[in-house]
Amino acid sequence: xxxxxxxxxxxxxxxxxxxxxxxxxxxxxxxxxxxxxxxxxxxxxxxxxxxxxxxxxxxxxxxxxxxxxxxxxxxxxxxxxxxxxxxxxxxxxxxxxxxxxxxxxxxxxxxxxxxxxxxxxxxxxxxxxxxxxxxxxxxxxxxxxxxxxxxxxxxxxxxxxxxxxxxxxxxxxxxxxxxxxxxxxxxxxxxxxxxxx
Numbered sequence: 001x002x003x004x005x006x007x008x009x010x011x012x013x014x015x016x017x018x019x020x021x022x023x024x025x026x027x028x029x030x031x032x033x034x035x036x037x038x039x040x041x042x043x044x045x046x047x048x049x050x051x052x053x054x055x056x057x058x059x060x061x062x063x064x065x066x067x068x069x070x071x072x073x074x075x076x077x078x079x080x081x082x083x084x085x086x087x088x089x090x091x092x093x094x095x096x097x098x099x100x101x102x103x104x105x106x107x108x109x110x111x112x113x114x115x116x117x118x119x120x121x122x123x124x125x126x127x128x129x130x131x132x133x134x135x136x137x138x139x140x141x142x143x144x145x146x147x148x149x150x151x152x153x154x155x156x157x158x159x160x161x162x163x164x165x166x167x168x169x170x171x172x173x174x175x176x177x178x179x180x181x182x183x184x185x186x187x188x189x190x191x192x193x194x195x196x197x
Contacts, residue, residue: 053085053086054083054084054085054086055083055084055086056081056082056083056084057082057083057084057094057096059079061082061084062079062082062094062096063079065082065084065094065194066094066096066192066194069094069164069177069194070125070177071123071177071179071192071194072122072123073098073122073190073192074118074119074121074122076100076101076110076115076118077098077099077100077101077190078098078099078101079098079099080096080097080098080099080147080148080189081096081097081147081148082094082095082096082097082192083095083096083147085196087196090196090197091175091196091197092196093193093194093195093196094192094193094194094196095146095147095191095192095193095194096147096191096192097147097148097149097189097190097191097192098189098190098191098192099187099188099189099190100115100183100187100188100189100190109183109185109186109187109188110188112156112158112181112183112188115181115183115188115190116129116158116181119158119179119181119190120160123160123179125162125166126160126161126162126166126177126179127160127161127162127168128160129158129159129160129179129181130158130159130160131156131157131158131159132157132159133157134151134152134155134157136157147191148189149182149189149191150182151182152184154184154185155182155183155184156182156183156184157180157181157182157183158180158181158183159171159178159179159180159181160178160179161173161176161177161178161179162176162177163175163176163177164177171193171195172195173195174195174196174197175195175196175197176193176194176195177192177193177194177195178191178192178193178194178195179191179192180192180193
């Protein structure tokens with residue numbers, strides 16, 4: 001038994017690749033470095049293919065994303081802003097705002113009843129809209145100030161949430177889709193919240 005040779009065994013053979021100065025050692029060293037580099041490139045490409053973070057979407061990108069979620073915005077609403085929350089794996093989340101059309105005299109928006117009826121008509125897979133209060137916990141998924149969301153005294157709120165399968169849900173559940181209409185008599189906004197997973 002040779003106790004002076006510590007390069008034997010699995011870790012010893014690997015160490016020998018980097019300490020052998022002969023031609024065979026240099027070839028082994030280059031092969032090992034190439035194999036490690038190839039692994040790192042392939043690993044980073046696989047992990048980097050799903051970038052994470054938040055990105056703003058254009059109007060056409062938002063329309064496509066919502067169409068893919070079976071959410072339809074009635075024509076009278078104009079695009080405000082849509083953010084996509086990207087993740088490495090799984091479905092992204094979306095949070096967006098659409099602004100109301102002005103009334104015929106440009107000083108008032110259409111009545112809340114008309115806007116909710118058109119919204120329900122365009123999205124028959126959603127449960128009936130219901131009226132929460134500003135302090136209702138279901139609004140937790142949309143922070144005040146984010147995308148211009150506000151809730152003030154006298155504001156009317158209408159909300160409907162479903163899962164991907166059309167089952168009524170709560171706004172913060174994974175894969176839930178929420179339509180939230182705010183109306184204060186002089187302006188109205190439609191917020192769309194799609195939870196990813």
